[in-house]
Amino acid sequence: MPDKGPALTHLGASGEAHMVDVGAKAETERTAVAEGAVVMKPETLRIILSGDAKKGDVLGAARIAGIMAAKKTHELIPLCHPLLLTKVTVEIEPDETLPGLRVTSLARVTGKTGVEMEALTAASVACLTIYDMAKAVDRAMTITGVRLLEKSGGKSGDFRAERG
Template structure:
């Protein structure tokens, strides 16, 4: 494979037209992705959420369900994503007094021919958006931040970890 082919965007034809990648000839492997995000808020808003005092209800429970639903609908939201039969979606939402705010971590897993990075990223993003929506009456100045891929495993490219990329080391 030439260097030019390795760096070419896979969703673009030579003439620049977008297309969905054909994954038909690829083998199925277990693929996992973990993404994260955070919602920074006032300490008072964080305490109200943790006490269950938000007018709209249980912020964390609703955000968790929203993230799961979003992962399952990623192909409807992101052009050129393949619909996937996800085998696992998990959303963890943890308070972080140092932010202050809530940290979100989303895991998506599939046994298939294409990765689940977009599903994990979509889940984390929508969970963060839902936290904002559920608590905006308390704090319109909340900030959604740090949406990013933390790790992916499986497929031809193997394992990738953000911590390794930040340190210049390769994972395989």
């Protein structure tokens, strides 16, 4: 029988979804970093950076929204474990070459399961918040490139995406 590769951890033998039992796993420090970007018109970027958006501080609101989202990931993604996060950061940097904003999030925990979903959720929700707060001036914005950049800790070891 050919090797099927790694098995999906959230599926039982009959294909039913279930939450993975992490009870026997060792607690280790686990970190994940994710990114995303919001591409927009140059004028929209100028409005955001100058603080002239009608809804207020776009970058501050997006940063807080991303942090809050990381803390609630288990409520949004059905089979995620609730985690006692020890650190979440969301950094937002302008990128004139897009033009737009690049979002990078970091999530950390000392626990029995990883924080990749928390980092991805933080980046995604920060991007969604940027869109929401600036859509009055640019409904054509696009959210792109949401991905895991790196993770460390746990049984599966470290991962680092190719920069691209």
